[in-house]
Amino acid sequence: MRDTAGGTALLTDAPSDHAQAPAGPPADHAQAPVDAPADGVRTPVDPLVTGVAGLCGRGAPDSPALTYKDTTVDYAELRRRVAGTAAGLRRLGVRRGDRVVVYMEKRVETVVALFAVAAAGGVFVPVNPVYKAPQIRHIVDDCAASAVITTDERYATVRAAVAGSPSVTEVVLVGETAGAPAAHDTAGAPEDPWRVTSWHALPGDDGGVPPVQVIDTDLAAILYTSGSTGSPKGVVLSHRNLIAGAESVAGYLGHGPDDVILAALPLSFDAGFSQITTALHAGAHVVLANYLLPVELVRLCARHRVTGLTGVPPLWIQLTGCRWPAEATAHLRYFANTGGRMPRSTLARLRELFPAARPYLMYGLTEAFRATYLDPAEADRRPDSIGKAIPNADVGVVRPDGTACEPHEHGEIVQRGALVAQGYWNDPVRSAERFRPAPGADGTVRAEIAVWSGDRAYRDEDGFLYFVGRDDEMIKTSGYRVSPTEIEEAAYATGLVSGAVAFGLPDERLGQIAVLVVAGDTTESDLRKAMEDQVPRYMLPKRVVFLDQLPVSPNGKFDRVETRRTVTA
Missing domain, CATH: 3.40.50.980 (Rossmann fold)
Known part of the structure; x- marks a missing residue:
């Protein structure tokens, strides 16, 4: 099989050995x-x-591993x-x-x-x-x-x-x-x-x-992910990345051989592939699901006595509108959210539907597989938190100089450890921006490479993290920096919308104005009036746009780029 890459470096001129490709095998690949x-x-x-294929042998030989249809x-x-x-x-x-x-x-x-x-x-x-x-x-x-x-x-x-x-x-x-x-x-x-x-x-x-x-340091996978700008980037993962991620996530989710995991997310999505690896790591049973309507997932939960289900916010919002018979929820011991913050109203409804299931609210990057999760015991006290670092990961909130932020001080999320990817395939420029030396406790530079997320967050006094927003998505208006997530959460809290995406547009007088795009059976005046009780005036959107349905990405998340393009075209 010919290889036109010719043994070229994977990440030429990247900042360190961590983000470089192997020199390449000999011509005969011996x-x-x-x-x-x-x-x-x-x-x-x-x-x-x-390698990672070893996960296929972790279950008992006669135990079910995969189910697809019949x-x-x-x-x-x-x-x-x-x-x-x-x-x-x-x-x-x-x-x-x-x-x-x-x-x-x-x-x-x-x-x-x-x-x-x-x-x-x-x-x-x-x-x-x-x-x-x-x-x-x-x-x-x-x-x-x-x-x-x-x-x-x-x-x-x-x-x-x-x-x-x-x-x-x-x-x-x-x-x-x-x-x-x-x-x-x-x-x-x-x-x-x-x-x-x-x-x-x-x-x-x-x-x-x-x-x-x-x-374990050999390359195993490339997952292509679309960012807010530019063409899709290929995130390069080693066998060690995948195995360490499976062990960590399976550990805190408590996967065991009796679990039945419903794989609803695309396998090209890091969280979707994680559903496979974390289940196989524990010798559990995976049910593969392709669906057009969310009610099909409800039926699969009932048919296969599903014990674990992970989704993204748009999917969970749809599932809250489904009727869940007792046989579909009887065995569910956890549900998990990734790919964006779950609205409080959606979380509350899911807890009503699944009273015996533990909610796991998670945050992560494709570049580091998974970063944090909120202990379900803290879900009532800290529903807006993304929790603390997962096992075998170190997640910090730092200033631009690498020093640690004080409690409630906003900074950038930086993650180091075995889950950090090897860089972007054939993209040394973007690799150098995202994969950089890890900061030490006093701001000094470590030899180890970390992923600098570009996401802003803060910690509370107990060390729990709270997501604020992406640096490139923050809305700068009237001298304030406003997180789109805060505006969206306020819209969800009214109970009047089923989907919400906020972003900023240039304005000569204010710097930027906040635009809120929603789906829901309401009016702009009713929505504005309800939101006035949720946020200060400077956070209120200057423009509200109604769509029948918000665009979603191939991974099922709300597509901010396409939503902006739809509104501004």
């Missing part, structure tokens, strides 16, 4: 196939043990499928460090593909299934993917996306019509420069290609 102890006895390497595979079968597919990928030519794009809806084959790429020594690149050809083309070109795994139904989109790609040499197709090995085992159209292989023909021996010994 790997030590076995461990060679001093006594000369060579032991075969099991790639499912030495199909359930146990841990023994999952491990067998991952090992066989990894061998098939090596036979196709996947070598250490090769990027493999996985573009499918959630299904058993998707999870197998992701872990098999990692077990083969490759770097998996999950792509959101709602993406179209232009977005796929950007990702394929940016990471110089050498292979794409997709479905029969999505192949036309993939063909359009990778046409002319200098890097893609293999396409693997999953689907009902790909069942016969002859269906797609040599080539597509004559003009296509890549080979097409049926998923069903993939498992088998490795064709004599030696297995890869994965170590």
